[in-house]
Amino acid sequence: MRKNRSFLFLIIAGLFFAASSFYYLPYYVSKPGMAKELEPIIEVEDGHDEEGSFMLTTIRMGKANIYSYAIAKVSKYQEIYPVEAIRSEDESDEEYNVRQLHMMDTSKTSAIEVAYKKAGYPVKYKYKGIYVLHIVPDMPAEGKLKPGDRIIKVDEEEFESMDQFIDYISDKKPGEKVSVTYEREEQEKTASLTVQTFPEDKKKVGIGIGLVDDKEIVVDPKVSIDTEEIGGPSAGLMFTLEIYNQLTSLDLTKGYNIAGTGTISSDGTVGRIGGIEQKVVAADKADAEIFFAPNEKNASDSNYKMAVKTAKEIGSNMKIVPIDTFDEAVAYLEKLSPKK
Template sequence: MAKKITYRILTAAAILLAASMFINLPYYVTKPGAAHELEPIVHVDGGFDEKGKLMLTTVRMGRANIYSYVVAKVRDFEEIIPEDQLKGEEETDEEYNVRQLYYMENSKNNAIQVAYRAAKKPYHFKYKGIYVLDVYPKMPASKILKAGDRITTVDGHKFESSEQFIAYVQKKSAGDSIKLTYVHDDKEKTGTIKLKEFNSGESEGKVGIGIGLVDDRELISTPPVTMKTDEIGGPSAGLMFSLEIYNQLTKEDLTKGMDIAGTGTISPDGKVGRIGGIQLKVMAADKKGADIFFAPDDEIPPEIKKSHPELQSNYVEAKKAAKEIGTDMKIVPVKTFDDAVEYLNKLSPHK
């Protein structure tokens, strides 16, 4: 009898454990990802080779179920992030993914600008249209547009910026209609949308179609550069992209035969910005055998520090993580692209 009861308890526990794998929670779990060599990802036509490696670092992230949530609670170097910290209010999974892909494209464009300017190589932009980041529920655009679409003309007019588009629309009144030409899944389409007044938020009282939008611009450089980033999202590889592009554009090899990893966003003027999950990226770089890791030396604004006194700079977080895992990898603070180049230029060749 006792054996039957024990068996039933174990069977029930196994069923509950299996079921927990399929019950999603409003959280995401992040883990150390990988360090990816950039030379196979970035290609400058006629670019110079490098003896070492420049590497971007990633974080693995997935929606939490009951099992992964409990495991992450007890494991070191696994983090639990509430869903509302990642996604905007009413933002769908599709819109979140589109936003991450846009951040990646913007990061690549910024990196190209920074590297080509530093190498004194020419580049320019070609305006392609208005990129739809998200679509507001219960607004007119939700009937025909999707996140990731590109608006090319409005009432037959082409614009040179999203500001021009907004100004054109706001001259009209609620109930007026506009005809859009847009690209969806690489196919050109047309549609008519009736304007509506916003009832809340920063746009309250204004009329519009109900989209979050940014400029869609193609960067054209000489020599051309291509970047294969289909499976990578977000802006955090900006610094390392810019270093790899610059290294291929210039004769002197920045790597000096070493393996160099890092992270950080990059702005068009070369400033390096804060990213999330840096301790996980330190682990990924160490596992790959990196000699050096660049970490953003960001400054926490006083108002944010006041409300979140526990926050530290990415550099401090990276140093702490490196100490905890006992790595010999050198953690180097950088505020700008120039800081990283200057540091590498001072290194002696690796023997």
């Protein structure tokens, strides 16, 4: 009888654990991710090899259940964020994921531009359409368009920028219909939408989408970057270094394992990122010897200063290097003595 009761208790406890693990709290938890070597995922046509490696660093981010929340509370390098600190107001999970992937695509494009220009190669852009980031609730696009769709034309009109698209729609009157041609999962589709005023601004008309320009960078030699489902812009600096290293004959790695983080702008500026402490932990676990961190013009709370603090706390031997621009990173590596 006791065995049966114990077995029943284990079953009930197991079911409770399973059920409660799917109950999510209004928080996100982030923790150290991985440091991933970039040479296998970035390929410049006929590019040069390297003795060491450049690595991107990641964090793991997910919705908090009661167990992950409790663990994060007592873990030094796990962080808890309220939902509103991660997602924009009225932003769905799908829209958040699309936004993260789009920021990754933008980061890759900026990295290619900066690296190719630095190496002396011409860069061109091909306009692909309008990328849908967000659907406004209770507007015509809801239920017909989705985040991630690419609008190709409206009423057979093609555009060269989102500004032209906005001007075209703004000239319509409430109640007028427009035919929107868009791509979704590589298939072309058409939706008929009725233009209407926005709930919060009756003087403004539209179909109810948040949008950005979708441009494809065109370079020779060709380059491919396979990031799978990694999102966000924080790998920009390391993408740029890997691409540039494959374009030039001088191996900037000098035989070292070099990790780092930081956004990259088209002018080569390196920007602040989130989760710097967790990325330092990930890089240290991957045996990185050098870590580039955004210096933010020597701000008192810069990523660099936090990276130095974390490296000291975990007893890491990594050299933490402050970086404000891509050119600074290249200059540091050019002066670096080859690893013996």
